[in-house]
Structure formats: structure tokens, C-alpha cells
Amino acid sequence: MTIPVRRPRSADRAVFSMRQTFLWFALTGAVLCGCGLMLKSLVKAAGVGGALGGVALICTALGLLGLRGAGSGRRAVPRPESVPDERWETGPVTGADRAAAAAARAESGQDFAAMDAEAFELAIAGLCERDGCTDVEVVGGSGDLGADVLAVAPDGRRVVIQCKRYGPVNKVGSQDMQRFGGTCFAVHEADVAAVVTTGGFTGPAADYAEQCGIRCLDQTALTAWADGTSPAPWHGGNP
Template sequence: MARGKRTAGAEGCVLPALGIAAVGFVLISVLGFVAAHPVTSLVGGAAVLGVTIYLLVLWQQRRARETREAWQLGVARSQEIARYHAMGPHEFEHALAFLCARDGCSHAQVTGRAGDLGADVVAYAPDGRKIVLQAKRFSGTNKVTGPDLQRFGGTCYTVHGARVAAVVTTSTFTKQAQQYAAHHGIRLVDLHGLAAWASRTGPAPWH
């Protein structure tokens, strides 16, 4: 009875050996066919290559179409000001970066994080100027204050090298904030300015 029993080790050796033998047999058969029928093999290989290229082109076209449709949807949504009021702070930063890219800026990216020293979005205007935006996703009753502007003003030019510095909010600015911005050349975009920028009925912050 003991002679009829197979161990797990024996099966583990047999199966890989059979697999290797099968692969070797297929490889030998393919090489033999290619050697015996070089013209047929060449035609078949060309056909396979052609089909592969065709499928790759179709996939690239599909990806390009999906990317284009997603961009068009983003452009349409970017003009709906109500969306900005419903966003969280991080989502608002990404929405501003999208607006910059939509309107011709290059390298628009969100940099807002702990220790960002006030730079939430960085982009480059079509004329090459560096744009630094600070995003303030506030409710209508929570205004952007003078101290808010002072913290941004202390870093936007000296630390971040901005040529255009702007604070964009879904709210408004206090008089003190407006005075500070005017004195230090910081552009202010309140909820009305944001609505105009988003809907393309008003200027972007770098204009």
C-alpha cells in the first residue's frame, strides 16, 4: 500500500516538469514551422503586428476622446459659480488651478499644504509671469481680513517669487484687507470677481 501513495513533494516536482516540457514542445513546434514556412510565418507575423498597432491606435484615440470630454465637462462646470460655494478648501484650490489652466496658464498646480506659507496655487501666465494664488473658501459672512492679507503679503513676493499675487475668495474682504492689498500690489478677487472669472464675463487675476 505504501508504494501506491504519492507525496506532495513528488506532485510538486512533476507538475513544473510537465509545464516546462509543454512550453518546450510548443516552442520547438513554432520554430520548426517558421523554418519550414518562412514566407507564411512572415505574413502571419506582419498580420499580428498590424492588428496590434490597430488596437493600440484605437486605445489611444479612446483615451484622447475621454480626456477631451473630461476637459470639456470641467470647463462647463467651472462656469457654475454655485459649485465653488459648495466646495471644501482643498477642492476649491484644485478648482482655481483648473481655471488657470483653462485660461491659458502653464504648469498650474496646487501647492497648498501645511507650511506652504500662503501659496495655494502656482501657475505661469501666458506671458510667462509667475502667478501665486491664495485660496480662501469662506462663507459669505466670514470676510478675509487684514491679518490674512499680511501673512500672504509677507511671503508671496519674497519667498514664492510671484510676479502676480492674488487672493481669491468666495466671500469678500474687509476694508483693512483692501487697503493692505492696494498698498502692496496684491490683487483681490471676491465672490463677484470669481463669478465673473469663472463665467468668462470678467478678467482673470493676472489680467
Template sequence: MAALSGVGGAVWWLWRTDRLVRSRDRRWREEDAIRVGRRSLAEVDAMSWQDFERYVAGLCRRDGCTDVEVSGKSGDLGADVIATLPDGRRLVVQCKHYAPHRYVPSGDMQKFIGTAWLHHKADVAVFAATCPFSRAALALAVQHGVLAVHRDLLGAWNTGTPLQAMLPLNGTGQGDRAHRKRWKDTYRF
């Protein structure tokens, strides 16, 4: 009986060790996939909206955020990713995975502004998108202190610029009218 118990204990220990090793390996691979220079914006464009939310959460982790949670469902009231910044502030991120030639409309920004501060108690609110923001949406973001991470800032964040370094850049970087026209013409399908 003791031998059977010993064999059972050894099997359990091997099974548990295998599970732990596989779990650590999976986490390492997920973190490795978001390291600097590992994804192009074309790869980000090819993601599903759920993968994009997980990707943004991974970027937050890379930048030192803790308690990172991905909602991954509708009805999240604009909080796709919630985390704690390294300085202890509460971060709430709305993610929009739109085609590169689209714009984030002001209605999407209005909804996020309406929930980020009051409902989710954000200290820092970020709206991350795979496309530019409309002029009205960007103006709302600046007026209400929401960091609008448009396609150009997403590219910078993607290649290693920390989120906290981008906070003062809100409302900048989308270029002038000629730049946006050239960019939009490039991404027409």
C-alpha cells in the first residue's frame, strides 16, 4: 500500500510540475511575442479585436503595469483593459480595432469619456485604436484628458516607447491634412 501511495504521489508531482512548466512557458511566449520589434502594424491589423485587446494588455505589462485585466466582452462600458500604472494610478483603456483607413468617430470617444472617469474611476484614460481619430474625437480627447493613441502613436508604443512617455503627447502626431491624405490613399483597398 505504501508503494502504491508513493507511486501515486510521484505521478501527481510529475503532472503538477508539467502543468507549471507549461503555464510558465505559455506566459513567456505571450510576453515574448510583444517585445520590441516583434510585431509590425500589419500584424496588428490582422489580429481579431480580442487579440488586439490582449496585445494592448501585453504592452501595458511590458511598460510595468500590474493587475492587468482584459474584459474581452461586450457590455464592459468602455473598459477593455484595466491596470495599475507603475506609479499606482488606475489605468483604463478602450481598444478599437478598426481598418486602417477608417476614423474613430466622436461618438465612440463620447461614450468612453462618459464611463472612464465616473464609472471606472480612472486616473489615466487611454483610447487605443488601429486607425486615426476624427478631428472631433481628437478634440474631445484633448479637452477631457484622454490619451488618444491613434495609429501613429500605436506604432511608437508597439516599438518600445513606454505608455507613460506618451501621456504628454495627447492630440499630436496625426500629421497635417496633406500627410493624412497621403496616408489614407496608401491604405485604400
């Protein structure tokens, strides 16, 4: 079994440019030529003493230029800091809270099991938008490489979700999970990867997901997320 490895993203990436390197060497050459001509003129005009002062000035200028060139090769790439969600720090959810949320969901007609695949993906995208995600996009279909919903979490992390609208008997299997695991991090560069289903997960699929850091939401966890009685997938591990 192949387990995908999430590639760490460096907070300070080196940016290499052939054009920038060429300009640096051209500028250095021009400065050296200018310094040589200046030194020659100083020797003729002021003798050896004036020439030594000129050499000191030239060395200082070259040193400053070298420091500037060394610092221009790296550019800090800012990463958003994690923003805590205070909604899940207010206390435990009571039975009355769950009942009220379930009643509200029933009134809205949000029955995930009754939806077709496209409607289910749109519903998951709607939950992402409701909970503060931006740049939410539904990309499900042929050629999606396992990603049905893409989004950016409130704290700036990239969220990749695969939606599996299965019946109560069908479960997401190990092969489904391995296919998603092979693309969610390496291809889609997910910071948070999740599989959401109206059914459940087999034991091997759940084990694989845990090893890879993929978050699994079955029918119960999905209902709790929709009701607002459980946090979104980007707020923690598997329910």
C-alpha cells in the first residue's frame, strides 16, 4: 500500500532568476571597470596617498553591493497564521442543541441522501461558504483527479474535499481512499484533505486515511457539520 507524503511548504522559498543573476554579474563588472579607471586617475592626480584613499572607498562600495546582491536572492513568502474558531470553545453541545439543529435542517429540506451527485457536491460547497471559506469551487466530474470541492479555509489553508454520495449500505473503500490520497496532496497541494460521504467507511479505508492525515466524515459526522453541532473538517481530526 502506497501512502502519500505531504510535501512541506517552506515559509521562505528561494526564488532563482537567470535574468536577475545576469544583471548582477553585468552590474558587478561595470562597477569593477569604473573602479579601475577611478584608481588610475587618482594615481596620476594625487599620487600614492590619494590612491590608497580611493582604494578604501572602492572596497566599501563593493562590500555594500555584495551585501545587497546576497539579500536579493531570497524572498520571504508570508504564510497566514492559524486563526482559532471561538465557536467551538464555548462548551459542549447539548441534546437540545442537536434537536433544534435537526429540526432546522429538516425544515430547510437539506436531505443529503436524496440528492444526486452534483447536488451533493454543491451542498458541500455551500457548507464551506457558510463556515467562512473563500474561493469555493465545485470541480467534480471527469478529470477532477479526486477533487470535488476546492476552497480556502478562514485561516488561509487550502481545503480539498472528495464527495461520495453513497447509500446506507455502500461504504467508501480502501481503493477509493487510496486514489484520493494519491492526488489530494501531491497534485492538489491540500493543506486539509477530507472525504465526505452519505454512507460510511470500511475499516481499511479509515486506517489508510488516518495514516495519511485525510479526514473522514460519514453520514453522522456530515449531519453534525450541517447542523452546526460539530466543527467543519478543517477544525480538527476525524470525528
